[in-house]
Amino acid sequence: MKQVAVVGAGYAGLAAAVELAAAGIPVTVFEASRMLGGRARSVEIEGIALDNGQHILSGAYRETQRLMEMVGAASQRLLLRQSLLLEYPGEFRIAAPQLPAPLHLAAALLCAKGISWLDKWAAIRFMQKLKAANYHLAHDLPLSELLAAERQPPRVRRYLWEPLCVAALNTPTEYASSQVFANVLRDSLAAARVDSDLLLPLTDLSQLFPQPAEEFIDAHGGEIKRGIRVEHIRFEDTQFRINEEDGTFNHVIIAVAPYHLAAFAVVLPALAEAATQVTAFSYEPIVTAYLAYPESVRLPQPMLGHADGNLQWLFDRGQLGGPAGLLAAVISARGRHQDLPPDALVAQLHEEIRGILPNLPALLWSRVIVEKRATFACTPGLLRPAMQTPMAGLLLAGDYIASDYPATIESAVRSGVAAARHIADEQIA
Numbered sequence: 001m002k003q004v005a006v007v008g009a010g011y012a013g014l015a016a017a018v019e020l021a022a023a024g025i026p027v028t029v030f031e032a033s034r035m036l037g038g039r040a041r042s043v044e045i046e047g048i049a050l051d052n053g054q055h056i057l058s059g060a061y062r063e064t065q066r067l068m069e070m071v072g073a074a075s076q077r078l079l080l081r082q083s084l085l086l087e088y089p090g091e092f093r094i095a096a097p098q099l100p101a102p103l104h105l106a107a108a109l110l111c112a113k114g115i116s117w118l119d120k121w122a123a124i125r126f127m128q129k130l131k132a133a134n135y136h137l138a139h140d141l142p143l144s145e146l147l148a149a150e151r152q153p154p155r156v157r158r159y160l161w162e163p164l165c166v167a168a169l170n171t172p173t174e175y176a177s178s179q180v181f182a183n184v185l186r187d188s189l190a191a192a193r194v195d196s197d198l199l200l201p202l203t204d205l206s207q208l209f210p211q212p213a214e215e216f217i218d219a220h221g222g223e224i225k226r227g228i229r230v231e232h233i234r235f236e237d238t239q240f241r242i243n244e245e246d247g248t249f250n251h252v253i254i255a256v257a258p259y260h261l262a263a264f265a266v267v268l269p270a271l272a273e274a275a276t277q278v279t280a281f282s283y284e285p286i287v288t289a290y291l292a293y294p295e296s297v298r299l300p301q302p303m304l305g306h307a308d309g310n311l312q313w314l315f316d317r318g319q320l321g322g323p324a325g326l327l328a329a330v331i332s333a334r335g336r337h338q339d340l341p342p343d344a345l346v347a348q349l350h351e352e353i354r355g356i357l358p359n360l361p362a363l364l365w366s367r368v369i370v371e372k373r374a375t376f377a378c379t380p381g382l383l384r385p386a387m388q389t390p391m392a393g394l395l396l397a398g399d400y401i402a403s404d405y406p407a408t409i410e411s412a413v414r415s416g417v418a419a420a421r422h423i424a425d426e427q428i429a
Contacts, residue, residue, distance in 0.1 A: 005249040010038020012397040013255030014213040015416030021220035032229035042204035054328040059197035061410040071216040079199040092159035135186035140380035144173040169378040169406040183404040202321035255397040270391030283373035287331040292364040295324040310337040342368040375407035395419040
């Protein structure tokens, strides 16, 4: 029987542990923090359980939804599902109707408000050209260059492609991989209608999956050890020893952030290549500002876009299971906002929100959360480590592992599932 250690209890590590537990394989998860979820976890602010960063999911997150159902976190209860809707009040609106694919996307583009008919046909032509090439580019290049080459009009770029790129890749179009963006379009907007749906969490991220996952793992003979930092992993005879006193295992899945790999590579030369690859990574931040107003404050939609100033996305937590009047302002990727102190940023965000809600009252309180290395920058031709290492029994998992996708919750989950199934397949063999 395999004895598996998973290092890290983010979404990748927990996905691996859940999949192993479901297969009847004993698993022990080591997590340095007292909180589960890694970079997608809850924090307490003003006595309210909120997230360290506002996240959304999409209907294309099939593995995340499958594991949520497996651990008893019913997606229909914990996620607000709505057809694709991107709205910039007074500027742009695109909504996908309840039609089968690909009619839903064609109708959404043709009925979009705020762009001309020439703009609409340009967007449709771009999607058709990608489809004809099976969403495979002859060579990767920055998305801004591809959009320019495909003559995408300024308003289509500003309100559609650029926001989708920053939301999915967390990388500005000037640096973002066109190929990865094409992969995202292939498996969301251009796939089944439900894959383009937006899934907005109705609870905090810890309750969405990490907490139910821990209960599932415990119930299936596994264990999560919180507050234990894995300082080193040594290979002895045929097993891996975790620290000096935390047990031996014949398989280890390292599911930590990529910038932590170098520490493990010191005693595990099999990680040298992966550790070298990630040194070439640069990272992009995500800023989430929680702004509390009187309970009467309410957005026209649970989620709105904003294309001017600092603000990119605005969420009404009162419509998403949180207290009425609480808004979450999100700024993805690098930008001028990084030069502002929190108070100045909040003041500017307040004025930008006033453009959406003219009668906006004074703030009650605010809190700015900055994840400086929220994701790796998803740039053209970026080499990413493989899940398998040259050492038998030693695997990697995380949103940065080589795949078609950028750094998302779904990427993390898929990598964990792939690592677990690799181990399970070995056992069957």
